[in-house]
Amino acid sequence: MSQSNAFILIIIHLSFSQSARGKECVCDLKNVDPPFPKNELTEVETTALQCIKTITLEKMTELDRLVLGLQQRIKQLDDTVIMLEKEDNRNIYGAVSLRIIELEISEIQDLVDKLNRITKNYQHLSVQTADQLSAMKDSMVKLEKFDKMQTIKKYREIQIKKKLEECKKELKATAPPPTVSSDRCGLGRLVSVAGPRTYSLTVYSTSYPYGAWGRDAKPAPGEEKKYWLVVLSSSNVYGHFIRQYNTLSTLILGIGPKDTYISSSNPTTNTIQGPNMVMYGNTLYYNCYNTYSVCQFNMTTRAVSTVALPNDAGYNNKFPFAHLGTTYIYTDMDFATDESGVYVIYASTSNFGNIIISKVETSDPPALNQTWSTSLHKKTVTNTFMVCGVLYATRYLDKEREEIFYTYDTKTNEERYDLRIHIKKMQTNIEFLNYDPRDHLLYVYSDAYILTYELIFQ
Structure with a gap:
């Protein structure tokens, strides 16, 4: 209840007087309180x-x-x-x-x-x-x-009690996330997410809510400081060029971009479809237009190679990321980088719409390597990322919070559904999310804004 509405609830102090006029009884009502301003x-x-x-x-x-x-x-x-x-x-x-x-x-x-x-x-x-x-x-x-019934005071008390209950829930101990063994990364277990550390609109302003950005997880010598950005400029679904900047500041300020085109028009063969993509080894990995294939675009030669997923793999909005409020269109395939390389995360009919993880060999042409099947239904998830061979999945809580709630360890095949690691959101939806093993940051594209979050390990 707003304070303005609360002031409507007022007790009017009245004084009564009555007099007899022939056979009629007349009452005069007088408000002893001043009129409400x-x-x-x-x-x-x-x-x-x-x-x-x-x-x-x-x-x-x-x-x-x-x-x-x-x-x-x-x-x-x-x-x-x-x-x-x-x-x-x-x-x-x-x-x-x-x-x-x-x-x-x-x-x-x-x-x-x-x-x-x-x-x-x-x-x-x-x-x-x-x-x-x-x-x-x-x-x-x-x-x-004028609030004679003390409505505002009671409303404040209710709000304070509500916040106290929320704090109590947050403080309840939960089982720790899986510990990543030191022979792979030595990072320990993920305990929290701090930030955002970076929060900015791109040069495109709020025109394009779907997109992706980040750094090359395995850059060529001399390219370590570069950042890339892709906006889905056609129907929030398709993109046909990659924009690169020399530094983070030039990206934020929109200074000196370099555009590399996959195709001359949009959409067409080899067009980027959906916001989930990664850059690894000067190569962009993404979902090819209108196919269940992984596209590999070499930024130097501009050559495109592909590898097909199983023919029952979801594409064209069959198994997208979603929550009860919305569906993140054309997110059937999610690409992720970690310390060991590139992964593609998707779902298939044979696995009942549950998430499948496949390691992508970054050869030319690319190939699919080891594959893991999970019990996590893809449409209950809003995003995924990989850290040291462990898949983390997020879900929508409300407009201000996203929650990392699930992990799958590709080394032990252990699944966990009991994580409660919250991400503080600045916008309602997160269309793209990926982990950079070079700086341990999450790179996020959220309703046209670009953000970074720091992963805290114990």
């Missing part, structure tokens, strides 16, 4: 709506994105200076080196100027909002005196 309540509601429109989520994250971008550019400048110092031989490259550094400093200065402008605007907005909040608080204190 409806206009003042309307003014509070209007001001609150104006504040919500002014302080948007995008504005709140804009400053963070700029600071992150500035940090990355300064680090990049430092790396450039070190590299040029090593390459400089008897001042042969002196003039060129100084020009490169000059350009880097100029770009950093532009970022600083923009940061100063936004900070100044935010300071003004902060002062204005603080005054509005103070005025609204005074008005609400005055209006609350």
Whole structure:
């Protein structure tokens, strides 16, 4: 119940007087309380709506994105200076080196100027909002005196009790997730997920809610800092090019992208279908258009190779990720990377729609290696990822939380359904999620936003 609605529940103090007029009895009713200030309540509601429109989520994250971008550019400048110092031989490259550094400093200065402008605007907005909040608080204190039934007080007590119950449930001990043996990774067991560490809109803004991004899990020398991004620009289903950036800051700021096209149009043969894909060894692995096949696209040669899944494997929305509220379209095949390579996660009719894990040999053409069948039905899952040969599955709890609830250990064949590791969401849906073994981060594409989360191991 909102506070505005609560004030409707008011006890009106009345005084009665009666008089006889001939054979009729007449009662006069007088309200001894002052009239309810409806206009003042309307003014509070209007001001609150104006504040919500002014302080948007995008504005709140804009400053963070700029600071992150500035940090990355300064680090990049430092790396450039070190590299040029090593390459400089008897001042042969002196003039060129100084020009490169000059350009880097100029770009950093532009970022600083923009940061100063936004900070100044935010300071003004902060002062204005603080005054509005103070005025609204005074008005609400005055209006609350009309709540004779103490509805607001009782509502607050109910909310506090509800939060306490939720805390008690969180604190209940659960069996620990499976421990990953040290001979494979030495990471220990996954105990929590921290973050988000990165949270930003891409240069495409909110136009395309389905997509994927991340880093190459096995990059070529000199390509370690690159990031890739794919948006499904056709019907939220298909994509036909990969966009690459030199650093995280350039991705967030949309500076200097390089596009590599799989095909000239969309959709067509070899088009990317669905948001689940990974980059490994300068090669993109994804679900081929309109087939139950794994596509392998070499970023250098632009050659496409394929390997077919079993002919009863789900594709074209037969076994997508889903929850009660929605279906994540064309997510029949999920691709994952871990410390040992690439996997494809899918479901088949012969396995009753339950998840199957297949190791993908990253040869050219690719091949399917060892396969494991699970008892986890794919349509009850919202996403999966692999860590050290262990499959983790997530499910939707509410708009603010996703839960890692299931694991399958490919070494021991042990399944667990009792994990309760929560992921704090910034948007309602997570369309793409993958683990990077290089930095132990989860890379997430969520309703057009890109995020990273840190996996905490014990």
